[in-house]
Amino acid sequence: MKVKRIVLASRPGSDGEPTKENFRLEETDLTEELADGQVLAQTLYISVDPCLTKCVLDGSSLTKIGRFFGCSRIIGICGTDEKCSVLTSDFGFDAALNYKKAGLADKLRECCPSGVDVYFDNVGGEISDLVISQMAKNSNILVCGQISQYNTDFAYPPPIPAQTAAILKERNITREISVVFDYVDHFEMAIEQLGEWVRTGKLKVKETITHGIENTAGAFLSMLKGGNIGKQIVQITG
Structure with a gap:
């Protein structure tokens, strides 16, 4: 054959x-x-993923799930106006910011005047440094990917700039790296729950x-x- x-x-x-x-x-x-x-x-x-797919999760899905667990305001950051529109109209985000346009820092500050409480990080690089600079005290970061850094020769995860590291320490920000295989015992339960949300329309799925x-x-x-x-x-x- x-x-x-x-x-x-x-x-x-x-x-x-x-x-x-x-x-x-x-x-x-x-x-x-x-x-x-x-x-x-x-x-x-076939699924087309970065090589570090064990760490990466679709941000639009996870942040929508965050709403189910009490997140009162969800802000998305992406690279096109079309994606921004999808996040707000299809996924129920409160706002979406195009990082390729000028004034991202000011726009994020307008959306989160008291600081960011939870940051789901699957991009890394300058965008992550900017968001971390606006995080509140005792806030939390879930690192689930660093796609902006995958074509560099840095080891994963890439090193944190000194200024960003200082902010993490000063504001007591928790930064946790999530690897899906650390949660094998939860796979069956998660698949059942995600399937129910998709079937009932609570969780929408987009595909290219x-x-x-x-x-x-x-x-x-x-x-x-x-x-x-x-x-x-x-x-x-x-």
Whole structure:
């Protein structure tokens, strides 16, 4: 049987961003003669994620869940006006700020005049430093990804700037790094709860679907630059 696969053909250089040339589409043979315990399955969809997917969660979903547990005001930060509109109209955010536009610090201060109490951080870099500079005393940070830093050669998680570290200490801010495999015992319960929220319409799911395995590299690169809205998925055929 002939099948297609995406192969990492080469790696980007030092602190380099990946390009389409780093990937290769291959056709290869797959045996249909199975050994005991093997299963032959057809892949219909694949998830396109950063390599550190064990740490990353879709921020739009998590912050919406925060509403269920008492968050009175939710502010989103994203990179396009379209995404800002989706956050407020579809996900129920109180406000959404485009970090690519001028005046982000002032706009965040207007939204959170008493400071930020909880920060879900899945981007890192300058945006995180800015948000932390406006956090309240005894506030909390949940680090679930640092996508702005994944194309650097820093170890994960990347080092915190001295000024930001000083703010964390001075304001007694708790910063916890979340790794999904630390919560394996909760998987079954979480899947049941999330499924119920989706079925009842309390939790909405957005997906960006790219068609064709040959477009996987492009979908991956787009995801790294924030081109997707919601979960980035590749539909293999059809």
